[in-house]
Amino acid sequence: MQRIGVFICWCGSNIAATVDVERVSEVIRSEPGVVFSANYQYMCSENGQQLVKNAIKEYNLTAVVIGSCSPRMHEATFRKAAEEAGLNPYMVEIANIREHCSWIHKDREEATEKALVLVRTAIAKVNLDAPLQAGESPVTKRALVIGGGIAGIQAALDIAEAGFEVDIVEKNPTIGGRMAQLDKTFPTLDCSACILTPKMVDCAQNEKIDILSYSEVEEVKGFVGNFSVKIRRKARYVDETKCTGCKVCMEKCPSKKGLNEFNMGLNNRTAIYIPFAQAIPNVAVIDPEQCIKLKTGKCGICQKFCGVGAIDYTMKDEFIERKYGAIVVATGFRPLKPDKFNEYGYADNKDVITSLELERLMNAAGPTDGVLLRPSDGTHPKVITFIQCVGSRDTSGCGKPYCSKICCMYTAKHAMLIREKYPDTEVHVFYIDVRTPGKNYDEFYRRAVEQYGVDYIKGMVGKVYNQNGKLMVQGSNLIDNEQVVIPSDLVVLATAIEPEPSVRKVATLLTASIDTNNFLTESHAKLRPVESPTAGVYLAGVCQGPKDIPETVSQASACAAKVIGLLVKDKLKTNPCIAHPDESMCNGCSQCANVCAYGAITYVDKEFRLGGGKTEVRRVASVNPAVCQGCGACTVTCPSGAMDLSGFSSGQIMSEVEAICKM
Amino acid sequence: MTREEQKENLLRMSGTDVRKCMKCGKCSGRCPAYHEMDIKPHQFVSLLAQGKIEKLLSGKAIWSCLSCMACVERCPRGVAPAAVVEAVRDTVVRMQGANGIRAEDIPPIVDELIPQQLLVSAYRKYNK
Ligand SMILES: Cc1cc2nc3c(=O)[nH]c(=O)nc-3n(C[C@H](O)[C@H](O)[C@H](O)COP(=O)(O)OP(=O)(O)OC[C@H]3O[C@@H](n4cnc5c(N)ncnc54)[C@H](O)[C@@H]3O)c2cc1C
Ligand code: SF4
Ligand code: SF4
Ligand code: SF4
Ligand code: SF4
Numbered sequence: 049m050q051r052i053g054v055f056i057c058w059c060g061s062n063i064a065a066t067v068d069v070e071r072v073s074e075v076i077r078s079e080p081g082v083v084f085s086a087n088y089q090y091m092c093s094e095n096g097q098q099l100v101k102n103a104i105k106e107y108n109l110t111a112v113v114i115g116s117c118s119p120r121m122h123e124a125t126f127r128k129a130a131e132e133a134g135l136n137p138y139m140v141e142i143a144n145i146r147e148h149c150s151w152i153h154k155d156r157e158e159a160t161e162k163a164l165v166l167v168r169t170a171i172a173k174v175n176l177d178a179p180l181q182a183g184e185s186p187v188t189k190r191a192l193v194i195g196g197g198i199a200g201i202q203a204a205l206d207i208a209e210a211g212f213e214v215d216i217v218e219k220n221p222t223i224g225g226r227m228a229q230l231d232k233t234f235p236t237l238d239c240s241a242c243i244l245t246p247k248m249v250d251c252a253q254n255e256k257i258d259i260l261s262y263s264e265v266e267e268v269k270g271f272v273g274n275f276s277v278k279i280r281r282k283a284r285y286v287d288e289t290k291c292t293g294c295k296v297c298m299e300k301c302p303s304k305k306g307l308n309e310f311n312m313g314l315n316n317r318t319a320i321y322i323p324f325a326q327a328i329p330n331v332a333v334i335d336p337e338q339c340i341k342l343k344t345g346k347c348g349i350c351q352k353f354c355g356v357g358a359i360d361y362t363m364k365d366e367f368i369e370r371k372y373g374a375i376v377v378a379t380g381f382r383p384l385k386p387d388k389f390n391e392y393g394y395a396d397n398k399d400v401i402t403s404l405e406l407e408r409l410m411n412a413a414g415p416t417d418g419v420l421l422r423p424s425d426g427t428h429p430k431v432i433t434f435i436q437c438v439g440s441r442d443t444s445g446c447g448k449p450y451c452s453k454i455c456c457m458y459t460a461k462h463a464m465l466i467r468e469k470y471p472d473t474e475v476h477v478f479y480i481d482v483r484t485p486g487k488n489y490d491e492f493y494r495r496a497v498e499q500y501g502v503d504y505i506k507g508m509v510g511k512v513y514n515q516n517g518k519l520m521v522q523g524s525n526l527i528d529n530e531q532v533v534i535p536s537d538l539v540v541l542a543t544a545i546e547p548e549p550s551v552r553k554v555a556t557l558l559t560a561s562i563d564t565n566n567f568l569t570e571s572h573a574k575l576r577p578v579e580s581p582t583a584g585v586y587l588a589g590v591c592q593g594p595k596d597i598p599e600t601v602s603q604a605s606a607c608a609a610k611v612i613g614l615l616v617k618d619k620l621k622t623n624p625c626i627a628h629p630d631e632s633m634c635n636g637c638s639q640c641a642n643v644c645a646y647g648a649i650t651y652v653d654k655e656f657r658l659g660g661g662k663t664e665v666r667r668v669a670s671v672n673p674a675v676c677q678g679c680g681a682c683t684v685t686c687p688s689g690a691m692d693l694s695g696f697s698s699g700q701i702m703s704e705v706e707a708i709c710k711m
Numbered sequence: 712m713t714r715e716e717q718k719e720n721l722l723r724m725s726g727t728d729v730r731k732c733m734k735c736g737k738c739s740g741r742c743p744a745y746h747e748m749d750i751k752p753h754q755f756v757s758l759l760a761q762g763k764i765e766k767l768l769s770g771k772a773i774w775s776c777l778s779c780m781a782c783v784e785r786c787p788r789g790v791a792p793a794a795v796v797e798a799v800r801d802t803v804v805r806m807q808g809a810n811g812i813r814a815e816d817i818p819p820i821v822d823e824l825i826p827q828q829l830l831v832s833a834y835r836k837y838n839k
Contacts, residue, residue, distance in 0.1 A: 391741070391785060437735070437787075441733065441787060441788075442787040442788070443731070443787065443788050443789050444786060444787050444788065444789050445789075446787075447787065480733060480734070480735040480736075506736075507735070507736035507737075507739075507740055508735040508736050508737035508740050508787075509737070509740055510737050510738070510739070510740030510741025510742070510781070510785055511740070511741050522740060522741070523736070523737075523740035524735075524736030524737065524739045524740035524753070525736075526734070526736045526739075526753070529751065531739060531740060531742070531745040531746065531751075
């Protein structure tokens with residue numbers, strides 16, 4: 049029988065307002081095995097922890113039960129306190145009487161009863177707890193960054209700065225991400241390329257950073273400190289080590305009909321191409337869908353003209369396998385395609401464009417060399433109407449329920465830049481709310497109105513239709529209680545942003561969780577915002593939620609700090625709550641290995657004594673303690689009940705169930 | 712009926728959750744009958760949410776709404792302004808004691824393409 053100490057936390061009023069903590073302590077005191085019972089305002093505080101430590105020593109406690117918040121919050125805190133008082137940390141159990149009880153109940157009587165049940169359940173479990181020892185595993189001192197946008201670039205630079213090697217895996221032929229497509233950036237209106245490309249060059253020149261462009265992650269094995277990752281290097285048909293980026297191939301290539309992705313399809317590119325002038329690596333790539341040689345076997349012109357013999361039509365996808373200690377996900381976003389919203393006429397009118405298309409039309413390296421011309425007829429638009437919240441804050445099913453956060457600011461930016469460059473242009477903005485929190489942000493938006501005379505109309509657009517070559521924008525002006533129609537030359541849709549769809553695959557490979565909108569979930573919304581719940585996986589940039597460049601960069605640097613904190617360690621403590629088979633019961637059926645998501649289970653042939661001098665060789669399961677994550681899938685799968693989990697044994701779970709059922 | 716009861720009644724009849732409205736005005740930005748309406752589509756939603764029942768019941772817009780459902784189609788929040796218009800119209804008609812629908816009148820004029828609500832609301836209008 050254990051000598052158990054029970055400590056009930058008030059959590060200020062979080063628990064105490066709904067649960068009669070005094071009564072719980074009192075009733076629990078007479079439970080078998082309980083030799084000490086107390087309650088305290090904040091168990092997690094210095095004083096609260098001291099209470100535990102003192103009681104362990106004074107009453108010779110062999111086990112501790114804390115009735116408090118979720119073990120996800122403070123299990124580690126109390127285990128550490130117990131350890132400091134000389135108790136094995138795995139002899140501590142948490143009864144979650146906050147999230148599972150006080151927060152979800154209103155009736156004090158009922159909540160108190162339930163708290164008692166939960167504490168008794170923890171006592172039942174702690175009675176069967178046995179001391180466990182954490183093992184150790186080594187740390188591979190190299191990081192992987194998935195996605196080479198500004199988030200990935202910043203994280204990689206910061207990690208490399210601390211002296212660790214980093215690989216950036218980027219699915220596109222160049223790093224840079226969306227920021228490379230932007231013209232000027234709010235709130236200071238500096239040129240996007242001017243601030244981004246030096247960082248891209250830094251990445252290329254940093255000997256600690258290896259850029260694996262045109263590559264994707266295919267397989268991830270292992271765990272924090274010890275990931276093993278298979279990377280697909282897509283066939284580029286151009287030898288990266290030879291190509292000098294001279295662009296002769298682009299001049300000569302006869303296939304010129306590929307949509308230029310970098311310019312949002314507003315113009316075309318050749319089959320062999322370098323996405324943009326400052327691409328990193330500055331190496332051509334052949335689009336197999338457009339290349340005549342790859343499709344029909346004829347042509348081969350680029351190979352003839354390439355002075356360094358870089359072109360190789362026989363290239364195949366290659367796979368490489370590397371080991372990493374930590375992984376940063378920075379897969380970014382894409383703008384929502386607004387063609388589902390037929391009220392805005394995007395699919396039918398060339399002059400209804402998205403904001404990202406406008407960035408390209410305003411950019412000196414864009415399809416119009418930075419002159420703002422209508423896509424339909426190449427004339428200067430005189431009246432431009434912006435529509436905000438297109439597809440954002442939309443719960444009707446067509447769009448996204450969230451606010452995309454960046455569009456209010458970039459629309460103000462666009463409106464202002466247009467009024468600055470073309471003062472004879474009339475600019476209208478339909479908005480529901482203008483959301484500009486942030487340093488110098490509201491001032492920025494007000495400048496658009498007060499200094500640049502942009503006409504902001506409170507109301508949404510119900511319909512855009514073409515009448516004699518004019519785009520008639522019909523919407524509400526709620527302030528004047530009018531329905532207005534603005535004949536416009538160009539309509540710009542501030543479309544919602546959504547996570548890059550391939551993030552789903554990445555999340556699955558990493559067993560990282562994702563929310564209903566495909567944004568990666570952080571470990572704790574407030575206190576662990578850059579960590580994924582999966583140990584060793586960190587999140588940077590828009591893949592975690594909508595954000596602008598300053599926020600993205602801050603988050604990326606925060607990620608890097610976390611990664612560095614992990615990589616400086618030589619060894620990590622492993623979780624001792626792992627699976628182990630009872631070899632006398634195991635019949636080697638292989639079912640456990642089939643369900644293990646971490647590949648921790650293998651089978652070995654072992655000799656067993658049968659008595660009477662006879663022996664028998666049987667195949668039995670064997671768990672690799674460094675790989676097992678203690679998820680318990682194998683224990684519930686094993687048909688012979690041979691597999692069990694330390695710290696969560698079947699016996700313990702059953703005793704908990706019994707304790708609950710007794711009530 | 713108290714005002715609160717009337718509000719409950721209208722909410723129930725409309726079957727729409729007016730609290731979901733984010734006051735964007737898209738419904739009124741789309742409505743083809745906008746200029747004929749003294750109470751605009753978004754105001755139907757807003758007035759009901761605030762419980763301003765007298766104002767709703769005294770308006771003339773219920774007779775101008777075409778029941779075209781454009782507002783319902785366009786609302787980004789899944790609110791149905793036309794359903795509120797219909798609920799108000801229904802209430803007004805009932806208060807006049809002139810609930811003109813007779814079940815046996817319906818089948819001969821039903822055509823599969825007619826939206827149910829258009830039929831019902833048109834019927835009310837012509838029976839007023
Ligand atoms: C029209 C518009 C205007 C904007 N203007 C401004 C502005 O003025 N100021 C400002 O602060 N912000 C602005 N922003 C926001 C800014 O673009 C983002 O904050 C920023 O680009 C986010 O960077 P990121 O690295 O998180 O994502 P991204 O830029 O999307 O980069 C992600 C990278 O990951 C790669 N990737 C994706 N999936 C995978 C995969 N599975 N494997 C490998 N690689 C992958 C992508 O190819 C990409 O290179 C604007 C956005 C838009 C749409
Ligand atoms: S071989 Fe392909 S990429 Fe090269 S020039 Fe011909 S079409 Fe262009
Ligand atoms: S940032 Fe502004 S435009 Fe974008 S969704 Fe939010 S409120 Fe709408
Ligand atoms: S249903 Fe009525 S209120 Fe709604 S858009 Fe049509 S006419 Fe306007
Ligand atoms: S469209 Fe919907 S959310 Fe917008 S004002 Fe009308 S009812 Fe409200």
